[in-house]
Amino acid sequence: MRLALAIGTFFILVIHGVVFYNQFGHQWERNQHTYFDQARVFAKTDAERAALNGRKPRIEQIVVSNFGETRVDRCTTCHIATDDPRFGSYAEPVKTHPYSPALGDQQKNGKWERRHKFSEFGCTVCHDGQGRGLEPEYSHGKDEYWPDPLLGYATQENWRKDFAPKLKGKEYMQANCAQCHTDTAFPGTALVTKGRGLFFSSNCYGCHRIEGLSDGTIGPDLSDVGKKWKLDYLWGRIADPKSILATSIMPKFNLKEEDIKALVIFLKSRKGRNFAETEIQRFKVKLTGGAELVQATIKPVQINPAEMLKQGEKLVLDRACTACHKLGDRDGGIAPDLSYEGLEKDGPWIYEHFKNPKSTMPDSIMPAFRFTDDEFKAMTAYLLTLKGSPAPAQGDAIYKALCLRCHGEKGDGQGPIAEHLDPFPRDLTKSGFMNSKPEARLVASIRNGVAGTSMPAWGKVLSEEQAKAVLGHIQTTFTKEPRRELKAREIPAKNPVAMSQESVSRGETLFVNRCAGCHGKKADGKGPNSLDILPKPRNLRNTFFVNSVDDRRLLESILYGVQGTAMPSWINDGLTNNDAGDLVNFIRSINSKPKGGQNAGAVQ
């Protein structure tokens, strides 16, 4: 009992001792002693030595109220020699802050003079970090829950290992320089300028909004993205959008590493209300006579009918259509090739697609960009002049030139841009599908395209023979199995049930019972089972597609299924011809409303 009591009290004493030591034996006190000792060695006069002897370690702090909220920076408690030029060659933390002409520091009579005095600016205004922290872990922000780790210096434990080394370097501080130096061509913030350029040239502006810069509505507003997110998150969202958010619809752009870095720095500089719009403006006017705040916004181009084509070309190239699309040598690697656009599409279609991409391609991911109607017309006129180069005669050469971008090298529908297309390109290796369709229909798909999908009509590029040649290449290289003789099917040539309200409601009931599992309650192809199925169930609200196929084909697909896909043959599951007819009527009825077309009249 006594022993337990003794051990217990001893234990309490130890805990008290540890707490006491942690509370009162600070690292910063030792750092200050190091500084005082070394400064006494440097001291030249007795008065200086006496002054140093009078100093005791204490918390040094700079209170700055010029930049937004009042900052309390206690960094100089440990970094006590920041303004003492005699400690230039010492190790951190007792080290002189470097002098540099790039920071605006000047040398006068052999002595450096700082442009940004610490007593006026503090430390965190440039470096970020937690100014009040007195322990490196907290003040530098190694803790993952601190919002602003030391920019470009601290990399955190939880950051992705492959990103972490790229997030180091003093360039990242340019994001904070740009809080005051908002001039677009400020030499000290070259990477912010580059990032701002990339924001436009890589077409970020099409989807994202940044106050004063752009008006995109598809992606999140980025006006204060730098305040919300740390470097690793920004890097990850640009370099590999789906790695952070699996459901992200942002494409992975083909950006070089230094481009990503510039974009990250630019985004980090977007903190919503930057200092330039607040008290600092007055401070700046006092210091420099006030440099004007310049914002790079896009101004509409006045279209001159005589130079419409040229202006259209300039718009298409300058406004970064090729950040996604392919055009000549430029290739964004996300969206279809525009090189044959003039042969594949007509003017109203292109204009319509510009005004509202979803009106001609219901599942398109293309953003609706803000151009004037005249600009759209000029761009349409330019795109109509694109005729590409004549297609080669050999099947394999044609496939490589025209089909590979979507259907892929192996013909499995996994081309480089396939993941951005909805519906996905057809998997040409599925012999069940390829061999159950007559050759005439496959050739028709090539030459007339598939309405409402990304499959263009190649009729003006490929002749009947060329289409057959490329189909032959596909059959021998990808499908491999020889074409079989099809079993005769009994399909009514016409819908056996007349269109009527009763038929539609019968069809709806049937649809909900039988089809909604895959095609979805809304018939948009997004039913609960659709996630596990490839090819995806057809979006039956894609009016362009549904209107392009006749009743016979719909009936065939319902009754006999679609081979090579998950669509079963419903005739085996008790559906009669009349049931299928009701279903067709239901599908027709949900697509009967006129869609789009309201802008088509503007272009001849």
Add this chain to the structure above:
Amino acid sequence: MAVNLKRSSGEDSDGGKTSRRKMLGWLTGAGLFGSAALSAVSNFVFIKPRATYGQPQRFSVGKPEDFPEGTRAILASRGICIVRDGARLAAISTTCTHLGCTVGSADTGFACPCHGSRFDQDGNVTGGPAPRPLPWFQITLAPNGEIEVDKDIEIAPGSYLTL
């Protein structure tokens, strides 16, 4: 620990049991009193805050060239007056020692607007209710060539920094 205690009691010549009991009692007492002492000390230390949210007490006021000879510059926001006398510099408080008003400069030195205290050029009381002369603060030449004033350290009136 139990083993060690037994051993020490075994070596004792007066008989193990009492010695062990004494030893344990001593340890318990030391532990309790030690903890109590430590907590008492920490409580007293915590009474005085280590940092407050005011402006720092040690600050730079600029270069010696900013204060030409004969200057008596009152820095209102800092609460000090920089006095330059030849090649000598001093920092005198401008906070009245009576009730803490900010004193202004007068022909004869300083004058407090609140209750009429008057001070001479060196801050000595020449009239009014002020009980003490104005304090002088430590003034040093920082290694970067700027003048630093430390309001936490008072020095004897009349001690100047010689440039």
